[in-house]
Amino acid sequence: MIKKTVNNVQEAIEGVQDGMTFMLGGFGLCGIPENAIAELVQQNIRDITCISNNAGVDDFGLGLLLQKKQIKKMISSYVGENAEFERQMLSEELEVELTPQGTLAAKCQAAQQGFPAIYTPAGYGTEVSMGKETREFEGKMYVLEEAYKADFAFVKAWKGDEAGNLIFKGTARNFNPCMCGAAKITVAEVEELVPAGELDPNQIHIPGIFVQRIFQGKNYEKRIEQRTVKAKN
Amino acid sequence: MIKKTVNNVQEAIEGVQDGMTFMLGGFGLCGIPENAIAELVQQNIRDITCISNNAGVDDFGLGLLLQKKQIKKMISSYVGENAEFERQMLSEELEVELTPQGTLAAKCQAAQQGFPAIYTPAGYGTEVSMGKETREFEGKMYVLEEAYKADFAFVKAWKGDEAGNLIFKGTARNFNPCMCGAAKITVAEVEELVPAGELDPNQIHIPGIFVQRIFQGKNYEKRIEQRTVKAKN
Amino acid sequence: MLDKNGIAQRIAKEVKDGYYVNLGIGIPTLVANFVRDDIEVEFQSENGILGMGPFPVEGEEDADLINAGKQTITALPGASFFDSATSFGMIRGKHVDLTILGAMEVAENGDIANWKIPGKMVKGMGGAMDLVASAENIIVAMMHTNKAGDSKLLKKCSLPLTGVGCVTKIVTNLAVIEVVEEGFKLLERAPGVSVEEIQKATEGKLIVEGDIPEMIL
Amino acid sequence: MLDKNGIAQRIAKEVKDGYYVNLGIGIPTLVANFVRDDIEVEFQSENGILGMGPFPVEGEEDADLINAGKQTITALPGASFFDSATSFGMIRGKHVDLTILGAMEVAENGDIANWKIPGKMVKGMGGAMDLVASAENIIVAMMHTNKAGDSKLLKKCSLPLTGVGCVTKIVTNLAVIEVVEEGFKLLERAPGVSVEEIQKATEGKLIVEGDIPEMIL
Numbered sequence: 033m034i035k036k037t038v039n040n041v042q043e044a045i046e047g048v049q050d051g052m053t054f055m056l057g058g059f060g061l062c063g064i065p066e067n068a069i070a071e072l073v074q075q076n077i078r079d080i081t082c083i084s085n086n087a088g089v090d091d092f093g094l095g096l097l098l099q100k101k102q103i104k105k106m107i108s109s110y111v112g113e114n115a116e117f118e119r120q121m122l123s124e125e126l127e128v129e130l131t132p133q134g135t136l137a138a139k140c141q142a143a144q145q146g147f148p149a150i151y152t153p154a155g156y157g158t159e160v161s162m163g164k165e166t167r168e169f170e171g172k173m174y175v176l177e178e179a180y181k182a183d184f185a186f187v188k189a190w191k192g193d194e195a196g197n198l199i200f201k202g203t204a205r206n207f208n209p210c211m212c213g214a215a216k217i218t219v220a221e222v223e224e225l226v227p228a229g230e231l232d233p234n235q236i237h238i239p240g241i242f243v244q245r246i247f248q249g250k251n252y253e254k255r256i257e258q259r260t261v262k263a264k265n
Numbered sequence: 266m267i268k269k270t271v272n273n274v275q276e277a278i279e280g281v282q283d284g285m286t287f288m289l290g291g292f293g294l295c296g297i298p299e300n301a302i303a304e305l306v307q308q309n310i311r312d313i314t315c316i317s318n319n320a321g322v323d324d325f326g327l328g329l330l331l332q333k334k335q336i337k338k339m340i341s342s343y344v345g346e347n348a349e350f351e352r353q354m355l356s357e358e359l360e361v362e363l364t365p366q367g368t369l370a371a372k373c374q375a376a377q378q379g380f381p382a383i384y385t386p387a388g389y390g391t392e393v394s395m396g397k398e399t400r401e402f403e404g405k406m407y408v409l410e411e412a413y414k415a416d417f418a419f420v421k422a423w424k425g426d427e428a429g430n431l432i433f434k435g436t437a438r439n440f441n442p443c444m445c446g447a448a449k450i451t452v453a454e455v456e457e458l459v460p461a462g463e464l465d466p467n468q469i470h471i472p473g474i475f476v477q478r479i480f481q482g483k484n485y486e487k488r489i490e491q492r493t494v495k496a497k498n
Numbered sequence: 499m500l501d502k503n504g505i506a507q508r509i510a511k512e513v514k515d516g517y518y519v520n521l522g523i524g525i526p527t528l529v530a531n532f533v534r535d536d537i538e539v540e541f542q543s544e545n546g547i548l549g550m551g552p553f554p555v556e557g558e559e560d561a562d563l564i565n566a567g568k569q570t571i572t573a574l575p576g577a578s579f580f581d582s583a584t585s586f587g588m589i590r591g592k593h594v595d596l597t598i599l600g601a602m603e604v605a606e607n608g609d610i611a612n613w614k615i616p617g618k619m620v621k622g623m624g625g626a627m628d629l630v631a632s633a634e635n636i637i638v639a640m641m642h643t644n645k646a647g648d649s650k651l652l653k654k655c656s657l658p659l660t661g662v663g664c665v666t667k668i669v670t671n672l673a674v675i676e677v678v679e680e681g682f683k684l685l686e687r688a689p690g691v692s693v694e695e696i697q698k699a700t701e702g703k704l705i706v707e708g709d710i711p712e713m714i715l
Numbered sequence: 716m717l718d719k720n721g722i723a724q725r726i727a728k729e730v731k732d733g734y735y736v737n738l739g740i741g742i743p744t745l746v747a748n749f750v751r752d753d754i755e756v757e758f759q760s761e762n763g764i765l766g767m768g769p770f771p772v773e774g775e776e777d778a779d780l781i782n783a784g785k786q787t788i789t790a791l792p793g794a795s796f797f798d799s800a801t802s803f804g805m806i807r808g809k810h811v812d813l814t815i816l817g818a819m820e821v822a823e824n825g826d827i828a829n830w831k832i833p834g835k836m837v838k839g840m841g842g843a844m845d846l847v848a849s850a851e852n853i854i855v856a857m858m859h860t861n862k863a864g865d866s867k868l869l870k871k872c873s874l875p876l877t878g879v880g881c882v883t884k885i886v887t888n889l890a891v892i893e894v895v896e897e898g899f900k901l902l903e904r905a906p907g908v909s910v911e912e913i914q915k916a917t918e919g920k921l922i923v924e925g926d927i928p929e930m931i932l
Contacts, residue, residue: 033766033793034733034755059545059582060568062561085582112621122619130620133544134586134628141583145800146807146849148384148402152590153631157609157662160627169381169411178402190562195757195766195793201467202562202579203546209581213810229792234434235468236795237581239765241735241757241810254561257568261556266549266576267516267538292762292799293785295778318799345838355836363837366761367803367845374800378583379590379632385807386848390826390879393844423779428540428549428576435779435796436763442798446593462575469578470798472548474518474540474593487778490785494773 033228036196036246041071044219044247048077048184051104055140055185055211056084056094060113060257063204064093067221067249068186073097081105083180085136085207087117092255101125107180109133113257132160135177137207142179143214144242149178182215188249189238192222193231196240205237213242221249266461269429269479274304277452277480281310281417284337288373288418288444289317289327293346293490296437297326300454300482301419306330314338316413318369318440320350325488334358340413342366346490365393368410370440375412376447377475382411418448421482422471425455426464429473438470446475454482500671500688505639507532507715509598509669512637518542520589520629522599523567525639529598540576542594544585544625549577566625586625590632597633599626601640601665603655606681606702608665610638611657623660630661642670642699649701651675651682672696674713681705686713717888717905722856724749724932726815726886729854735759737806737846739816740784742856746815757793759811761802761842766794783842803842807849814850816843818857818882820872823898823919825882827855828874840877847878859887859916866918868892868899889913891930898922903930 038044045068048054054072058064072080073096080103087106088094097103098116105127111117120126131139132154142150151174155161165176187208190201198220200208212218220238225248240246271277278301281287287305291297305313306329313336320339321327330336331349338360344350353359364372365387375383384407388394398409420441423434431453433441445451453471458481473479500508502525510532513519520542521527530552533539541550543565550565551572559570573579588594601612610630613623630636643649651668668675673696674686681703684696687710697704717725719742727749730736737759738744747769750756758767760782767782768789776787790796805811818829827847830840847853860866868885885892890913891903898920901913904927914921 033791034735034757059566060564062545062564062568108622110622110624118619128620130622132623132627132631133582133625134590137582137586144808145804146386146809148405148407150383151381152628153379154590154628155623156631158627158659160623172381174381193793195795197793197795199467200579200581202560202573203543203564204562205579205581206546207582210583213805213808227792233764233766233790233794233796234432236797239795239797239801239805240793241759241765241805256559256561256570257564258570259559260553260569260571261559262553264555266574267518267540292783293781295762295781295785341839343839343841351836361837363839365840365844365848366799366842367807370799370803377591378587379592385845387807387845388840389848391844391876393840426576428578430576430578433796433798435777435790436760436781437779438796438798439763440799443800446588446591460575466547466549466573466577466579469580472578472580472584472588473576474542474548474588489776489778489787490781491787492776493770493786493788494776495770497772 033195035194036240036243037194038245038247040247041067044245045071050077051079052183053081053181055182055215056082057187057206057208057211059206060086061089061093061255063188063206063208065186065188065221066252068219069093069096073100076102078102079104083107083182085109085133087111087114089113090116105129107131109136137210139177139180140207140210140214143181144210144212147179149176151176180214185211185215185218187211187218187220189220189222191224191226191231192220192246193226194228196220196243196246197231197236198238198243199231199235200237209238212238217244218242220246222246223249223252266428268427269473269476270427271478271480273480274300277478278304280450283310284312285416286314286316286414288415288448289315290420290441290444292439293319294322294326294488296421296439296441298419298421298454299485301452302326302329306333309335311335312337316340316415318342318366320344320347322346323349338362340364342369370443372410372413373440373443373447376414377443377445380412382409384409413447415448418444418451420444420451420453422453422455424457424459424464425453425479426459427461429453429476429479430464430469431471431476432464432468433470442471445471450477451475453479455479456482456485499691503528504715505669505671508674508713509637509639513539513596517595518593519596520544520594524600526598526600527567542588544589546580546582546585547573547577549574586628589628592632592634594633596635597629598637598639599629601638603650603652603657604638604665604668605652605655608663608677609655610660610665611655612660614658626660630664636665637667637669638665639669642672649699651700651702653702672699684710686711688713716908720745721932722886722888725891725930726854726856730756730813734812735810736813736815737761737811741817743815743817744784759805761806763797763799763802764790764794766791803845806845809849809851811850813852813854814846815854815856816846818855820867820869820874821855821882821885822869822872825880825894826872827877827882828872829877831875843877847881853882855882855885857887859889866916868917868919870919889916901927903928905930
């Protein structure tokens with residue numbers, strides 16, 4: 033077994049530098065790598081390009097990096113719910129590349145699995161496909177989208193083991209598995225880190241080969257963006 | 266919940282016809298849809314094109330269909346261990362298309378996920394890429410391989426529920442998940458069929474949306490091809 | 499004339515037994531409330547759940563269980579969770595039977611625009627472009643006209659497109675319309691709404707053949 | 716001169732701490748027996764397991780747990796199972812650090828032929844074409860010459876190729892050879908084998924620079 037454990041978030045993000053490209057898992061505030069984000073804020077890593085489905089909210093998630101103007105460019109599918117983001121975007125302090133959500137997931141997974149590019153119908157005939165190669169297969173048009181490249185992928189899982197195997201929970205899974213192994217170094221933070229052998233090998237969502245470093249995260253806030261409930265009967 | 270259960274293998278394979286293309290899960294004899302194969306033999310469905318990593322052995326797996334000369338064409342990555350196969354291939358009774366194993370998996374999964382084609386480096390510069398479109402991405406050459414088309418996919422899982430959700434066991438998983446939803450109709454046979462709600466939604470390998478029919482299989486033989494053991498210490 | 503709930507109620511009738519359905523944000527979300535309970539339907543949310551249930555009872559919210567609108571939800575028996583790539587694999591692979599979403603504009607050729615207003619803050623297309631590019635059955639839920647009273651059913655979309663030639667049906671506060679090769683084919687009128695009113699509110703080519711029945715909710 | 720176990724033993728020294736390794740059928744399978752036990756290594760089998768262990772104790776064979784050679788195996792702590800698409804995703808994505816496989820022929824430019832002899836029964840390439848097309852570190856384990864005594868290290872492969880320009884190292888019964896731009900660079904001699912014997916058994920361009928040490932097993 034190849035051990036992937038590191039002692040803390042500082043060791044986990046060792047090597048991050050200004051100007052790098054990061055993938056960050058999560059959908060909205062669900063399943064985001066809270067510890068890694070906090071440490072990137074702490075270390076004031078700047079001029080970052082972030083590949084992340086969303087951009088957090090004003091005071092949480094990627095919003096924390098935006099507040100300190102650490103992000104140069106966002107590659108996302110949806111960036112609402114964030115006033116500071118809006119301000120930086122409109123003032124052109126922040127570069128924004130909007131990509132269909134499924135294309136974003138596929139471009140990450142293509143990088144993970146060694147596919148140089150994929151053909152997707154999403155965005156054909158829209159401004160998203162402008163300047164991109166398009167092609168017909170059996171009467172339907174597709175856009176050629178190249179795999180992403182990134183220096184680090186920061187993901188958050190529910191459970192993980194020393195070998196880097198990951199299990200996600202509920203819809204906190206989202207983009208996290210697609211980003212594992214899609215960057216030069218994948219850093220996984222988990223709510224519960226267990227010795228190798230404790231996870232059922234049949235139930236691993238992401239095999240450790242896709243993860244370079246794993247650590248036990250701390251103080252998860254797991255904020256809810258839209259608390260919707262129904263009355264008790 | 267959308268119920269996918271059918272009562273038996275006869276109902277499960279309803280609609281199969283001579284000349285159709287089938288995907289069949291399994292690696293060697295591990296994780297093959299034993300019940301579906303037996304019923305295809307029973308109903309003497311002929312002129313079949315099979316997309317399957319292997320071709321079984323003389324008296325088991327796809328070998329049973331070969332014995333009765335029901336297969337017109339095999340699309341596989343490895344077809345050894347089968348004397349009748351060899352005879353039919355050399356006598357040109359059987360058409361054989363050999364495809365790299367990873368390409369086979371990717372072409373099934375592309376069909377499942379609506380990708381019209383994929384670019385793979387496998388087979389570039391070999392006879393496998395002859396007549397196929399090739400293309401360079403960042404200095405490396407790739408072969409364009411189109412998604413498979415099939416009428417039925419027959420897969421075998423360990424556990425399944427009424428909603429068609431599947432869980433596989435060990436290396437019996439192999440090609441089975443990649444073929445689910447990759448044909449017009451996917452038929453899953455399982456060792457244990459349970460009511461919806463009994464499987465942990467976090468541990469489903471294949472969501473029921475990729476499966477049209479599911480049934481409880483019978484009399485699994487689960488033959489071992491190479492029984493290798495070590496002495497007790 | 500229908501209100502938002504009325505539109506959702508009418509669209510619910512398009513949801514058939516055995517359908518996997520993806521509901522967009524806004525009016526489409528309301529459709530779930532009106533689906534007949536004697537048919538089998540499963541809701542997919544593109545952030546990674548199939549078999550989505552209603553909102554949780556207060557106190558049972560789970561931060562790890564949300565829908566694409568970031569709302570806390572529940573999972574029904576038979577549900578499954580999966581990653582975003584698999585989720586859009588379902589969508590791209592045409593395994594989702596029906597997509598219901600809102601729009602700012604629909605053109606008579608089925609083009610849809612619902613993600614961007616030039617000069618205004620752009621929030622992004624989310625999963626909408628993937629959904630409209632792949633789904634074979636796309637119903638748009640929207641008001642027939644915008645706040646300024648201008649038609650949203652146009653000859654040609656003026657806003658940046660989300661997808662081309664993809665909308666199959668439109669249910670508005672005024673009418674049920676099918677998008678056919680020749681244009682907007684009027685199928686039903688909302689209660690109390692005349693064909694003339696619908697015609698007036700429709701900029702694109704409206705096809706009226708024979709008697710147009712009032713819709714039954 | 717080495718026997719098959721000797722070749723495996725020498726190759727085992729190429730397996731470094733932290734490597735994920737894919738072993739082909741035949742001599743490569745034997746490599747696992749010789750890997751130092753003070754380093755961390757995991758074996759991947761392309762049919763869907765990472766963390767493959769030794770053969771099971773008699774009576775504990777599981778039909779659902781085999782390797783790519785269809786042999787019954789075990790899973791070590793930290794193992795994981797996955798489907799074939801994911802497995803080849805690992806391979807294609809260069810996550811597997813070392814691939815060890817057999818060959819019928821290797822050319823001085825790194826081409827490899829190991830899957831087909833025209834006119835004879837063809838069993839298929841299995842996963843070999845995927846492995847050689849993607850792996851960055853490919854070691855071939857084979858006899859230096861075939862049964863007829865002809866060299867298997869050629870100027871140009873005569874058999875249909877499995878992959879082009881991909882082999883990085885070759886370990887035979889006679890020598891350890893690195894494939895460099897100019898040809899086969901001789902690194903080590905097998906015990907008791909002279910450079911002349913290696914030269915005689917090598918059809919392709921053999922590069923001999925300085926003293927060639929005898930290999931240490």
